Amino acid sequence: MSVDAKIEFPVIEFRSSDLERGTDGWHRLCNKVREACETFGCFEVVYDTISTEVREEMFRLMKELVEVPVERKQKNVLPPPSYGWVGPGSHVSPLYEGFGLGDVSNYDSVKNFTQLMWPEDIAHTMGTQLEKNYITIMRMMKYMPPPPGENEIRFFPHTDKPISTLICENQIPGLEIEVNNGQWIKLTNLSPSSFVFLVGDLLMAWKHRVMIREDKDRFSIAAFVFPNKGTIIKTPKELIDEQHPRVFKDFDFMEFYSFVFSDPARSRDSGQLLYEFAALTPPVSN
Structure with missing residues (x-):
């Protein structure tokens, strides 16, 4: 695919005054980061x-x-x-x-x-x-x-x-x-x-x-x-309901990381490995 120079890549300035947790500037900064991560x-x-x-x-x-x-x-x-x-x-x-x-x-x-x-x-x-x-x-x-x-x-x-x-x-x-x-x-x-x-x-x-x-x-x-080793990745309960069912099972991060570099995973699409490792079929709403 071609390179599209017309798309505006998000630029976020991290100023010291906005890095104090709980301040108005901190909340604005968090929203900018969230929007950039969701979009790009x-x-x-x-x-x-x-x-x-x-x-x-x-x-x-x-x-x-x-x-x-x-x-x-x-x-x-x-x-x-x-x-x-x-x-x-x-x-x-x-x-x-x-x-x-x-x-x-x-x-x-x-x-x-x-x-x-x-x-x-x-x-x-x-x-x-x-x-x-x-x-x-x-x-x-x-x-x-x-x-x-x-x-x-x-x-x-x-x-x-x-x-x-x-x-x-x-x-x-x-x-x-x-x-x-x-x-x-x-x-x-x-x-x-x-x-x-x-x-x-x-x-x-x-x-x-x-x-x-x-x-x-x-x-x-x-x-x-x-x-850290032993960390379990899980979907927060607050984000799960009938309209937004749980897509992935709970899993140990290092087990996922080991799977990524295993021989069976090397020939697969990098962006699909999480689904192959942890996807629930069908998704679960509780």
Whole structure:
């Protein structure tokens, strides 16, 4: 399908004054987020509290990271859902490279990664241990431009399986979102202080893909939110009635995640896996 540049992608500014829970600004912000997620399953986040200098330094270090020796990269091995280093020529894409970092709010997790990749340096990182019901997994990704005349898709159309994804890119466009009419929105002209937020499969996500049309490497960082191990996903009772029956059974999130990466699921439509795993036939109204 073609890319439709006429569709206006939602842009939401996150100001400090609107982030205090319970205020009028917070309620307005929540409504904007809900509407964007219901319509597109994603939106552009404008958040200028993180400086341009910090972002530029982050991508500078990523360029250093992809240059470390392969034998060192291969030490970046993690169990699901984090996984680890994926090199060019893998099942993902011949021109894709990615690194995995476990719970990024955990100091030891960040320290272990930096000591593997930069053993000669000392990581100066401050972290806080917060009681929470989720973990955040980070992937650092490089998409290389295709040779002249070759296919420009760098990452196939898919939906993300975590609860949500937050993407920061290095101003090289490439991310596209499929909308409900089968066309694709190309995300261009994102501000230097922007991120892209996408909901995952559990919130009925639209597909997205990466298309590289420039002759430059594209770097991006994605933060994926996963519920803690043992979390049961269920439909709130308040949303179920005769007109709105329950469509999915209650299920353990990690069991669903394991199913997604099983051999039987690899050849199926990414956007249909939740239905295959948890759909009730027929739906239940109690």
